Amino acid sequence: MTGKLLALLLLTSAVLAGGGMYYMQVHGFYYDVVAQPGEDVVLLGTGADAPEPITYTAFQAIDADSSPIRYRACFETDLTAADLSAYQPVENAEPLTAPGWFECYDAVAIAEALKSGQAQAFMGTKNIHFGVDRIVAVTKDGKGYVWHALNNCGEKAYDGTVVGEECPLRPAAAQ
Numbered sequence: 001m002t003g004k005l006l007a008l009l010l011l012t013s014a015v016l017a018g019g020g021m022y023y024m025q026v027h028g029f030y031y032d033v034v035a036q037p038g039e040d041v042v043l044l045g046t047g048a049d050a051p052e053p054i055t056y057t058a059f060q061a062i063d064a065d066s067s068p069i070r071y072r073a074c075f076e077t078d079l080t081a082a083d084l085s086a087y088q089p090v091e092n093a094e095p096l097t098a099p100g101w102f103e104c105y106d107a108v109a110i111a112e113a114l115k116s117g118q119a120q121a122f123m124g125t126k127n128i129h130f131g132v133d134r135i136v137a138v139t140k141d142g143k144g145y146v147w148h149a150l151n152n153c154g155e156k157a158y159d160g161t162v163v164g165e166e167c168p169l170r171p172a173a174a175q
Contacts, residue, residue, distance in 0.1 A: 029064040029066045029070070030063070030070070030099065031062065031064070032061070033062060033063050035061075040056070040059055041056045041075055041136060041146065042124055042134075042136075043084075043087040043122050044088045044124065045087055051123075051124060051125050054077060054079055055077060056075040056076060056077045057076050057077075058075055058076045060073065060074045060075070060102075061073035062098070062099075062102055068128075068129035068130075068131075068148060069096060069148040069149065069150065070148070071147060071148045072105045073144075073145065073147075074104035074144065075144040077138060077142050077144050078142060079138065084122065084138060087122045087123070088122060089120060089121065089122055089123075090121040090122060090123050090135055091121075093114060093121030093149070094111065094149070095107040095110040095135075095145065096147050098147075105145060110145050113137070113139055118140055120138060121136070122136050122138070127153075129148070130154070131150055131153045131154020132148050132150060132151065134146060134147075134148055135147055135148070135149050
């Protein structure tokens with residue numbers, strides 16, 4: 001009887017620990033981002049130093065403090081391709097996946113839209129965190145998506161390569 005009780009206790013503990021780890025990875029670290037009109041969706045104009053806000057509606061976003069690249073957002077805009085041509089495009093943008101429960105953001109569909117020309121990616125904000133850029137993609141029908149991606153400096157910094165002079169100084173807390 002003691003062996004069965006011990007096995008049941010061990011099995012229950014393993015199931016609870018596994019469930020807890022799953023929850024923490026998929027749900028636990030994320031929080032909803034409170035919309036800040038005029039700040040949530042910005043694009044960097046071609047040749048500009050600072051990004052400028054664009055018009056948008058239906059904004060939804062999630063983020064996590066555990067990583068600078070966990071930010072994901074969805075929105076709608078009435079800007080046309082001609083309006084967007086004033087902003088800096090990003091070539092070969094690769095959207096990062098989001099948790100399955102964040103239903104408005106589908107990285108596979110966004111990647112296919114970018115590849116087929118149904119969407120275009122733009123630079124939102126350079127170095128929103130050290131080595132991380134905010135990328136904004138807009139489809140021809142006005143659906144928009146935002147994610148963070150490592151830039152060249154971030155890739156070097158996080159893989160251990162010497163960063164070099166072309167990168168901004170890394171904040172003291174992150175070194």
